[in-house]
Amino acid sequence: MSSLxxxxxxxxxxxxxMLGDFMINPPSGIRIFxxxxxFYGILIALGFILAILYCSRxxxxxxxxxxxxxxxxxxxxxxxxxxxxxxxxxxxxxxYRLHLREIPAVWEGGLAVYGGILxxxxxxxxxxxxxxxxxxxxxDLMSFGILIGQILGRWGNFFNREAFGAETDLFCRMGxxxxxxxxxxxxxxxxxxxxxxxxxxxxLIFYVKKHRRYPGQCALFYFFWYGIGRFWIEGxxxxxxxxxxxxxxxxxxxxxxxxxxxxxxxxINRRKTWQTTKT
Numbered sequence: 449m450s451s452l453x454x455x456x457x458x459x460x461x462x463x464x465x466m467l468g469d470f471m472i473n474p475p476s477g478i479r480i481f482x483x484x485x486x487f488y489g490i491l492i493a494l495g496f497i498l499a500i501l502y503c504s505r506x507x508x509x510x511x512x513x514x515x516x517x518x519x520x521x522x523x524x525x526x527x528x529x530x531x532x533x534x535x536x537x538x539x540x541x542x543x544y545r546l547h548l549r550e551i552p553a554v555w556e557g558g559l560a561v562y563g564g565i566l567x568x569x570x571x572x573x574x575x576x577x578x579x580x581x582x583x584x585x586x587x588d589l590m591s592f593g594i595l596i597g598q599i600l601g602r603w604g605n606f607f608n609r610e611a612f613g614a615e616t617d618l619f620c621r622m623g624x625x626x627x628x629x630x631x632x633x634x635x636x637x638x639x640x641x642x643x644x645x646x647x648x649x650x651x652l653i654f655y656v657k658k659h660r661r662y663p664g665q666c667a668l669f670y671f672f673w674y675g676i677g678r679f680w681i682e683g684x685x686x687x688x689x690x691x692x693x694x695x696x697x698x699x700x701x702x703x704x705x706x707x708x709x710x711x712x713x714x715x716i717n718r719r720k721t722w723q724t725t726k727t
Contacts, residue, residue, distance in 0.1 A: 456624045456632070460609050463623035464636075471625065488604035489554070494598035496525060499593030506592070509657075510585045517589070520575045528568040529554060535563020539689035539698060558651040560689065561598065561678075562702055568594070584664030591670035595649040598641070598674075605638035613684035627634050635684045644677035662720050668710045675707030 458476040463469075477486035500521060531541055535559045537544050544551055558560045572590060576583040590625025605611035609624060622636035648670065656669045682688055682700040689698045 451708050456473050456609050456612075456626060458609055459627055461623075461625040462606075462609070463622065463631075464623070465623065466619050471623070472537045474607060476609070486604075487607040490557070491604040491607075492597070495597035497661065498600065499596040502561045502596055503589050503593045507589055510587055510589045511662075512581065512589055514580055516581060519579075520572060523575060524568050524571045528564040529559065531567025531570075531603070532559040532561065532564035535560040535566070539691075548601070559601075561601075562699055568710050579586070582663055584662075584667065587664060588660070588666035590669045592652060595645050595652070595670065595674075598645045599649065600642075602642040602645075603618075603661075606636075611685065611687060613640075613681075614686050634686070637681050637685050640684075641677065646672070648673040648677070662717060664716065665717070668714050668717075671706050671710035673715060675703045675705075675710065679703035679707060 459473070461471040461473040463471045470625060474487075475492075476488070477484050479485070504514045504517055533551070533554050539560070540558070550607045568590065569587070572586055575581070576586050602611070612622065612624070615632055616635050617633060621633040622637065622639075623631050623633050625631040644686070650717055651673070652669060654668055656666050679700055682697050682703060686696075688700070691698050691701070692698065
């Protein structure tokens with residue numbers, strides 16, 4: 449029996465019963481000068497732009513000079529994309545080892561969030577160490593940008609008809625109708641994650657940032673919040689990256705570790721106050 453991702457294609461019609469009895473069939477991209485440009489890539493690029501605009505405007509709130517932020521982003525953006533792609537390819541190696549030419553084709557989809565986060569954090573750490581910038585403060589600032597990128601990036605999965613969940617009959621289900629007329633009703637996990645991240649961003653902006661007592665607190669909240677949400681959502685997905693020979697979902701395991709680790713640190717630091725002048 450074929451898996452859901454194999455049955456559903458980019459030409460599948462989309463419906464949401466809770467919004468009414470109608471279907472939409474948005475294109476997965478646009479053609480420019482004879483080349484298909486997918487909305488997946490456009491939305492990721494837009495996410496980067498909005499994240500940069502927000503972070504540059506608020507950099508000084510965290511004691512970061514905008515010029516230092518821009519210099520870091522010259523390294524962070526391409527290396528984060530490379531890290532996200534490498535992470536995805538490693539856990540899909542059974543397919544990519546037979547299609548080596550497809551490895552660089554990020555515009556087709558296939559970027560793993562955790563690969564991008566890990567690469568971005570590593571680049572940020574090395575950059576801050578070289579420039580003698582407080583890394584926890586930079587990580588706080590980056591957490592806002594990461595969430596903005598994730599909120600928009602997940603809608604690229606909507607246009608690609610991917611990253612959806614298992615079949616369900618819940619009221620919030622999404623219908624995917626294939627070209628042969630077959631309809632499957634699935635969890636719109638891309639939507640769950642986008643909304644979860646939006647709520648997290650609002651909490652960061654209107655509460656955590658205002659009550660920030662030490663460098664790194666915003667980043668810890670991001671890791672805790674995202675870890676909880678991704679652990680839940682990943683369990684619903686039908687296309688998870690798996691750890692070979694174990695049957696374990698790699699992103700679900702990482703999410704659990706991330707949520708537990710950051711949650712414990714937040715609890716330990718719950719009464720911590722600034723030991724130096726607040727920036």
